[in-house]
Amino acid sequence: MNKVVVLGAGTGGTIVTNKLWKKLKKTKQPFELTIVDKTFKHVYQPGFLFTMFNRDKTENIMKDARKLVPKGVKKVMAGVIRIDTENKIIYLDNNETLEYDYVVLATGARIAPERVDWWDDSIHQFYTPEGAEKLYNAITQFEGGKILIAIGDLPYRCPPAPLEAAFLLDDYFRKKKMRDKVDIKFCSPLNRAFSIETVNTVVQPLFKKKDIELETYFNVEDVDTEEKVIYSLEGSDDDYDLLILVPPHAAQPYIVESGIAEGAGWVPTDKQTLEVKGQENMWALGDTTDIPTSKAGSTAHYEAPIIAKNIYNKIINNGKVDMYDGHVQCFFLTEFGKSLFIDFNYENPPKPGKPARHWWWFKQIFKPFYFNLVATGKV
Amino acid sequence: MSYQIAKTVDAVGSFCPGPLMELVRAVKEAETGSVIELLSSDKGSVGEIPKWCEKAGHELLEVVDVDDKVKSYRIKVGEKKKRRRRNKE
Ligand SMILES: Cc1cc2nc3c(=O)[nH]c(=O)nc-3n(C[C@H](O)[C@H](O)[C@H](O)COP(=O)(O)OP(=O)(O)OC[C@H]3O[C@@H](n4cnc5c(N)ncnc54)[C@H](O)[C@@H]3O)c2cc1C
Numbered sequence: 001m002n003k004v005v006v007l008g009a010g011t012g013g014t015i016v017t018n019k020l021w022k023k024l025k026k027t028k029q030p031f032e033l034t035i036v037d038k039t040f041k042h043v044y045q046p047g048f049l050f051t052m053f054n055r056d057k058t059e060n061i062m063k064d065a066r067k068l069v070p071k072g073v074k075k076v077m078a079g080v081i082r083i084d085t086e087n088k089i090i091y092l093d094n095n096e097t098l099e100y101d102y103v104v105l106a107t108g109a110r111i112a113p114e115r116v117d118w119w120d121d122s123i124h125q126f127y128t129p130e131g132a133e134k135l136y137n138a139i140t141q142f143e144g145g146k147i148l149i150a151i152g153d154l155p156y157r158c159p160p161a162p163l164e165a166a167f168l169l170d171d172y173f174r175k176k177k178m179r180d181k182v183d184i185k186f187c188s189p190l191n192r193a194f195s196i197e198t199v200n201t202v203v204q205p206l207f208k209k210k211d212i213e214l215e216t217y218f219n220v221e222d223v224d225t226e227e228k229v230i231y232s233l234e235g236s237d238d239d240y241d242l243l244i245l246v247p248p249h250a251a252q253p254y255i256v257e258s259g260i261a262e263g264a265g266w267v268p269t270d271k272q273t274l275e276v277k278g279q280e281n282m283w284a285l286g287d288t289t290d291i292p293t294s295k296a297g298s299t300a301h302y303e304a305p306i307i308a309k310n311i312y313n314k315i316i317n318n319g320k321v322d323m324y325d326g327h328v329q330c331f332f333l334t335e336f337g338k339s340l341f342i343d344f345n346y347e348n349p350p351k352p353g354k355p356a357r358h359w360w361w362f363k364q365i366f367k368p369f370y371f372n373l374v375a376t377g378k379v
Numbered sequence: 380m381s382y383q384i385a386k387t388v389d390a391v392g393s394f395c396p397g398p399l400m401e402l403v404r405a406v407k408e409a410e411t412g413s414v415i416e417l418l419s420s421d422k423g424s425v426g427e428i429p430k431w432c433e434k435a436g437h438e439l440l441e442v443v444d445v446d447d448k449v450k451s452y453r454i455k456v457g458e459k460k461k462r463r464r465r466n467k468e
Contacts, residue, residue, distance in 0.1 A: 154404035159396045191430060195397040197423050217434050219403055233407070233459070234435050263408060271392070292393035292401050326392055346392030 002031040002315055005090060005100040007080050009037035009065035011045075011375065012286030012300030013106035017069045018377025019308035020104075027315050033072070034098060036090070038079035040065040042375065043129065044367055045157070045297070049164055049333065052132040053139070053172055061367070062129075068375045080107065083258040085279055102281045102311050105255070105267055109157055109287035109295060112250035115264065116153065118223045125247045126165060127157065138242060139172065144181030145241030148230060151189050152220050153248035155266070157287055157295045160342075162186070162246050163194055163203060164333040170210045171335045184211075187218035187230075187238070199332065199342060199352045206334055206355070220245065249295075251288045266290035271346070272323040274307050281314070283307045293346075294328050301374060302327040331363040339363050380440060384453065385413040391420045391449055398424050399431055402454065406437060409456045417452040418445065428452050 004024065006017045017035045024031045047061030066075045078092035083103070090098040111127050113119035126132040149166050166186045173179040186193065186207065193207055193214055194200040207214045219233040223243065231237045251265030260276060261267050268277040269289035276282040285307055286300035293299055302324065309322040326346030331339045339359035344350040373379045388405045390398035398419035405415050417428065425442075432439045436457040443451040 154400055154407065155396065159400075189403055190397075190399055191427055195400055196394050217431065219407070219435075271389075292388070292390045292396075292398075294395045328395065342395075344394050349394045 002027070002029060002102065003100050004031060004033050004102045004104075004311060005098055006033070006035045006104045006106060007090070008106035008108060008286075008288075009035050009040055009042060009069070010106065010108050010286065010300075011042075011297040012108070012304060013037065013104070014042060014065055014068045014375045015301055015304040015377050016104055016106060016285060016307050017073055018375075019305050020311060021070045021073060022377070023308045023312040024315070027312060029315060031315075032074060034074040034076055035065075035069055036076045036078060036080060036092070036098070037065055038077070038093075040075070040077055042068060044370055045127075046331075046363075047367065048126045048129070048132040049161065049168065051129065052126045052135045052165070053168060054136050055336075058129045058133060063371055063375075068371070080252070080254045081257065082254055083260070085258060085260065085282070088281070100281075102314065103283075104307055104311075105260075105276065105282065105284040105288055106286050106300070107252045107254075107288055109249045109251060111247040112264070113247055115248040115250060118225075119152070119247070120225050122225045122243075123152075123223060123247075124242065124244045125152075126161075126244070127247055127249075131247075135244065139169070142182070142242055144178065146183040146185060146239065147242045147244065148185045148187065148238060148240035149244045150187035150218060150220050150230065150246070152245040154189065154219075155295060156246045156249050158330075159195055159294055159296075160330065160332045162244075165244065166212050167206070167210065167334050168336060170212055175336075179211075183213065185213040185215065185238070185240075187215045187220075187232070189217070189219045191216050196342075196344075196350060198349050199340070202340060202352050202354065203332070203334070249287075255288070261290070271326070273310060273321055274303055274324055275310070283310065293326055294330070296328055296330055297370075297374075298329045304377070331359055331366070333360070333363065336360075382414045382440060382453070382455070384416045385409065387416040387418065389418045391418050393419075393421070397421065399427050402428065402452075403431070403435075406435070406454070406456055411456055411458055413456050414440065415454045415456065417454065418449055419452065420448045420450075424450065424452065428454075 042065035050056035222231040255265040285303040334355040338355040438455040
């Protein structure tokens with residue numbers, strides 16, 4: 001009996017489980033497919049950019065992940081605390097264990113403010129459901145002053161998100177007819193607003209047009225929340241009235257605990273085969289990997305079929321290895337009503353075009369499309 | 380030049396977040412004085428990496444061609460800037 005276990009039922013975990021189910025049936029060999037998640041609350045995280053403006057509700061961007069995978073898949077609600085990689089045993093926080101022949105790590109990224117000594121609750125973030133809701137309250141009560149947006153630490157989920165937040169804040173205060181009372185400043189860790197040059201040539205002029213101040217080479221080093229001052233690694237500092245930071249991120253603690261990775265726990269993953277380096281019969285996808293690409297749902301979406309195929313290849317022993325080509329697609333919102341569309345892989349940088357209304361509408365219909373077709377592995 | 384590479388960051392084919400972000404991230408985690416190797420195929424890195432190193436106080440030891448496309452940037456991590464808070468020192 002081939003025992004295949006998927007850890008995590010977020011974007012990567014549910015898609016890979018659905019793809020695996022179809023593939024494993026094709027092996028004509030007996031198998032058991034198990035998915036493990038500590039809550040089975042599957043969150044459509046792009047929705048945070050809407051809940052932070054009360055344009056969507058937290059309960060509407062969540063689904064029970066058990067409903068997104070086939071009935072025949074065994075569902076285990078528990079947190080993974082350690083993997084004994086030598087004996088292929090997973091230890092769970094309900095005192096149970098699971099044995100595996102093949103395992104997929106899809107437990108994503110968590111916010112990890114404890115990785116810095118300056119984080120406190122007065123700093124806003126929109127990377128959790130609660131954070132986005134709290135930020136909405138702060139924005140609605142904001143009477144004027146300076147909003148500063150910066151990247152608290154690297155790496156983080158969805159590289160465009162903090163820039164999208166700046167654009168949407170600009171639009172929000174314009175619509176509220178108080179943009180003249182609000183200064184918006186974006187601090188970029190790089191020499192330009194956005195990391196991808198071809199996209200930056202479209203985005204950076206928009207900062208100017210929308211009167212969003214840009215400071216470059218600003219990697220956050222410290223924040224004094226009493227004095228309301230932020231300091232950069234490069235030696236500059238700045239005042240603010242409302243601070244919105246991308247919080248520090250890390251992978252889940254069990255990864256370090258199991259000796260799979262060190263430090264923040266990003267899983268050392270082959271960027272093409274998606275195998276975990278130094279481990280046997282272990283693959284990883286989505287935010288938990290150390291692959292030098294976007295931590296995006298779209299990345300996980302295109303990685304999932306490769307892992308399903310590679311586990312299939314191993315089981316039927318056909319000697320084949322499928323390769324991930326680095327494909328990622330995403331929207332980049334530039335206002336309420338307009339978006340860019342970005343599509344790239346390891347070989348080809350994106351050619352973003354101009355912000356357009358139709359991409360905004362695509363993004364609007366994407367949520368039901370995501371829950372019905374993407375997470376369920378149909379597309 | 381003699382030095383030992385403490386960590387290699389393979390950012391070949393990385394467009395988003397891109398080689399420089401990968402480097403910044405590695406430097407933040409690295410010890411002062413250690414050497415990081417960044418592999419990049421991005422043409423933008425040629426100008427951007429030296430500029431950031433200078434701005435952030437790290438030393439670009441050398442740039443070595445790996446093949447037609449890929450370059451290896453060797454960076455010695457400089458003293459991390461001392462934290463200073465206004466009015467408090
Ligand atoms: C504000 C914001 C906007 C975004 N916008 C976009 C976008 O426009 N496009 C895009 O492609 N991506 C976007 N993303 C990124 C996208 O949401 C993530 O990249 C994606 O969810 C990653 O999927 P994953 O499966 O790796 O992790 P997740 O979806 O986070 O799933 C991880 C799962 O693992 C479970 N888990 C964690 N630890 C354990 C444990 N120890 N034991 C058991 N289970 C565990 C969790 O409960 C969770 O269900 C955005 C993210 C944010 C925050």
